[in-house]
Amino acid sequence: MIVDMPATSTQQLNRKLVELREQSGVLAQGRILTFVVVTDDSTNTEDAIESAIEASRQHPCRVIVLVRGAKKAAARLDAQIRVGGDAGASEVIVLRGYGPLASAEACAGMTIPMLLPDAPVVVWWPGQAPPVPAEDPVGRLANRRITDAAVEKNPVRALEQRAASYAPGDTDLAWTRLTLWRALLASALDQPPYDEITSAVVDGEPDSPSTDLLAGWLRSRLTVPVKRTKVGAVGGMHSVRLNRASGPIELIRPDGKVGTLTQPGQPQRLVTLGRRPVRDCLAEELRRLDQDETYEQALLALHDITRGRAPAGARR
Amino acid sequence: MRYPLRDPRDKRLPRIAGPSGLVIFGVTGDLARKKLMPAVYDLANRGLLPPGFALTGFARRDWAHEDFGKVVYDAVREHARTPFRQAVWDRLAEGIRFVQGTFDDDDAFDRLSDTVRELDEVRGTGGNHAFYLSIPPGAFPVVCKQLVRSGLAGQDNPDQWRRVVIEKPFGHDLRSARELNAIVNDVFPEESVFRIDHYLGKETVQNILALRFANQLFEPIWNANYVDHVQITMAEDIGLGGRAGYYDGIGAARDVIQNHLLQLLAFTAMEEPVSFSPQELRSEKIKVLSATKLVHPLSETTARGQYAAGWQGGERVVGLKDEYGYNPTATTETYAAITVDVDTRRWAGVPFYLRTGKRLGRRVTEIAVVFKRAPHLPFDATMTEELGQNALVIRVQPDEGVTMRFGSKVPGSTMEVRDVNMDFGYGLAFTEDSPEAYERLILDVLLGEPSLFPVNAEVERSWQILDPVLERWVEQGAPQAYPAGSWGPAEADAIMARTGRVWRRP
Numbered sequence: 001m002i003v004d005m006p007a008t009s010t011q012q013l014n015r016k017l018v019e020l021r022e023q024s025g026v027l028a029q030g031r032i033l034t035f036v037v038v039t040d041d042s043t044n045t046e047d048a049i050e051s052a053i054e055a056s057r058q059h060p061c062r063v064i065v066l067v068r069g070a071k072k073a074a075a076r077l078d079a080q081i082r083v084g085g086d087a088g089a090s091e092v093i094v095l096r097g098y099g100p101l102a103s104a105e106a107c108a109g110m111t112i113p114m115l116l117p118d119a120p121v122v123v124w125w126p127g128q129a130p131p132v133p134a135e136d137p138v139g140r141l142a143n144r145r146i147t148d149a150a151v152e153k154n155p156v157r158a159l160e161q162r163a164a165s166y167a168p169g170d171t172d173l174a175w176t177r178l179t180l181w182r183a184l185l186a187s188a189l190d191q192p193p194y195d196e197i198t199s200a201v202v203d204g205e206p207d208s209p210s211t212d213l214l215a216g217w218l219r220s221r222l223t224v225p226v227k228r229t230k231v232g233a234v235g236g237m238h239s240v241r242l243n244r245a246s247g248p249i250e251l252i253r254p255d256g257k258v259g260t261l262t263q264p265g266q267p268q269r270l271v272t273l274g275r276r277p278v279r280d281c282l283a284e285e286l287r288r289l290d291q292d293e294t295y296e297q298a299l300l301a302l303h304d305i306t307r308g309r310a311p312a313g314a315r316r
Numbered sequence: 317m318r319y320p321l322r323d324p325r326d327k328r329l330p331r332i333a334g335p336s337g338l339v340i341f342g343v344t345g346d347l348a349r350k351k352l353m354p355a356v357y358d359l360a361n362r363g364l365l366p367p368g369f370a371l372t373g374f375a376r377r378d379w380a381h382e383d384f385g386k387v388v389y390d391a392v393r394e395h396a397r398t399p400f401r402q403a404v405w406d407r408l409a410e411g412i413r414f415v416q417g418t419f420d421d422d423d424a425f426d427r428l429s430d431t432v433r434e435l436d437e438v439r440g441t442g443g444n445h446a447f448y449l450s451i452p453p454g455a456f457p458v459v460c461k462q463l464v465r466s467g468l469a470g471q472d473n474p475d476q477w478r479r480v481v482i483e484k485p486f487g488h489d490l491r492s493a494r495e496l497n498a499i500v501n502d503v504f505p506e507e508s509v510f511r512i513d514h515y516l517g518k519e520t521v522q523n524i525l526a527l528r529f530a531n532q533l534f535e536p537i538w539n540a541n542y543v544d545h546v547q548i549t550m551a552e553d554i555g556l557g558g559r560a561g562y563y564d565g566i567g568a569a570r571d572v573i574q575n576h577l578l579q580l581l582a583f584t585a586m587e588e589p590v591s592f593s594p595q596e597l598r599s600e601k602i603k604v605l606s607a608t609k610l611v612h613p614l615s616e617t618t619a620r621g622q623y624a625a626g627w628q629g630g631e632r633v634v635g636l637k638d639e640y641g642y643n644p645t646a647t648t649e650t651y652a653a654i655t656v657d658v659d660t661r662r663w664a665g666v667p668f669y670l671r672t673g674k675r676l677g678r679r680v681t682e683i684a685v686v687f688k689r690a691p692h693l694p695f696d697a698t699m700t701e702e703l704g705q706n707a708l709v710i711r712v713q714p715d716e717g718v719t720m721r722f723g724s725k726v727p728g729s730t731m732e733v734r735d736v737n738m739d740f741g742y743g744l745a746f747t748e749d750s751p752e753a754y755e756r757l758i759l760d761v762l763l764g765e766p767s768l769f770p771v772n773a774e775v776e777r778s779w780q781i782l783d784p785v786l787e788r789w790v791e792q793g794a795p796q797a798y799p800a801g802s803w804g805p806a807e808a809d810a811i812m813a814r815t816g817r818v819w820r821r822p
Binding site: 060176179180182183184185186187189190191192194197218221222257258261263266267269270271272274284288290292293294 | 318319320321322323325326327328329330331332334335363366367368401403404407410437438439440442475743
């Protein structure tokens, strides 16, 4: 069910929510978090809502979508409530503010009365993120702030900005996309021989923030020289090589879909390693509500990696 | 430094099983098709299986690898929990093998041994193999012997592992359980034996520990000062159908109480473990099971029944005696209820009622902790006429969650108090798709994580508790009949009525 409420106020909206709850039963009862999505008319709002709803199937929540409308307009708030079949496992409240109501401060003001009592708040900027997410008026309301460096105009600079502005609770989807890569590498090192890693090479598209982050992570965990190269030109991450005395471990994904894991003395293994859709990444983010120290350390190690041209697949 | 990329604070990083393979005996069975194969695919889909994972089937059918692959494919398409993805399937399918043979066929096991060795080379399973015995326990000795003879069970290389997974029934009384354990332990050391009790893989069962030990709200009243009694119920609405012949001589108590219900009791009644390490958890479970005793006289504290024809949910169903393949003179029970005490200071005087049955009102498993009445009610009798005892109900399945039942004032000018429910639904608060029990358990086998598997001592102790009841029932002749679709025989109500209590309608 979709209820449109043009030119309304948050008081009316809250009253409508209670009314809907009495009519149709459950709604916000039992929801364990509020998920705020901040967009403006430049990003595809429907796609973002779709991903949020999909992710919320695993974590039923209240989704508040803040759409910042035209700034040069009369003050006005349009709202929409979606429940039941139109909202998956959650309830969706779309707030579209115009004129003074399109400012970040006004957005935060509209969000506060809509937050679930006591429940954690997660905010996601599907497009351009504020320069310092933790100090953004909406960002300040949240326990966890999700950005996405890959969709920004200059992903590499966006990542540097993340490192400069990091605060506990920050996270970025460029980091989430790496989880399977990181898990495979960590599991490969769970097995003997337990040789010291001497150096690492990470290769990927020039403007792939995930590649940079993986290099940063390896650098922060292994404290060995890590080189970031830019040979594989398609599909973000391309390859990782961990060098050690007994022979390197290599994980190469040439086509953006299937990876090959090579270890000395063992057969090559193929592994499904497609780029994760946004909804899967969001579902993973909603699972963790504590701060992510590993991400912080990967960010901090970004300036310790060396950048070069040699392909990761070639021998030194 | 070992594991340089691991960090306990890095909670995103899943534990992927190391290089390994799974060999399933009895792949043509229902369990393999409906649970095991789909669970393997779901694990692969979640990225938790190692690259190069191998799945080998062993059965009598005359199949080629591809035929077996097709069987797995169909099982996955029909029963998997997660969406089908061709890329994941393709990787999994590369590692599927089939070996045709019977359990007494030396050649077949030699071929299996060759297959496994070939997988080590081609797929890189690294000599790590789990053998899942989805077969009747009668076949355990011969299979174990074959595994030794063909060298499959050998564990000489410390970097490699061989594990065996067995399903209930773990024997049919204490003596047979000991014999079975001896046979298995002769080949596999106890730490390599994984006994599957799929209930322990369920999120709600693991949540009992979180509910009790992570909260301050419940534990202070989780004792004889406040708890009146505990009811643990596992009811099924299905009958035996074609399994009637197999069920003959087993019965509800052996099939369910010995394993599932006593394990649920252990989780409900145990003391707080020092830590969640497998050893600590087990020692607390063994401790509480050691303190668990039957309440006597058994003639008044136990009940059994056999379903007769009746109406179940709009369907006319036949009684056990008319099920196909059933021996009409057999005295096997389809309903069993027992009363036990847990002789610890915490639980002194609190009876635990355990019941299970087939063809009952609906399918439900739950643990109900029923509290004492408030010691003093400042209301007169008419005000609290409709107030029952407070209860905390852990719904294990279906509709997983927790219900609290307490009194509340009925709106109006008079003071009337009536029971109300407060509900926590797992599906509402968290995830619609939490992993299937078998996914968790198979992954734990491959990781060598034994927390959720009962050990020898627990199995034997459970038989020790139950054996006197079984012996008594043998002498008693035929069990009482109860109509299908009801909540059990009158005898069962009598064991509660004896102390002025009643069964909860789940």
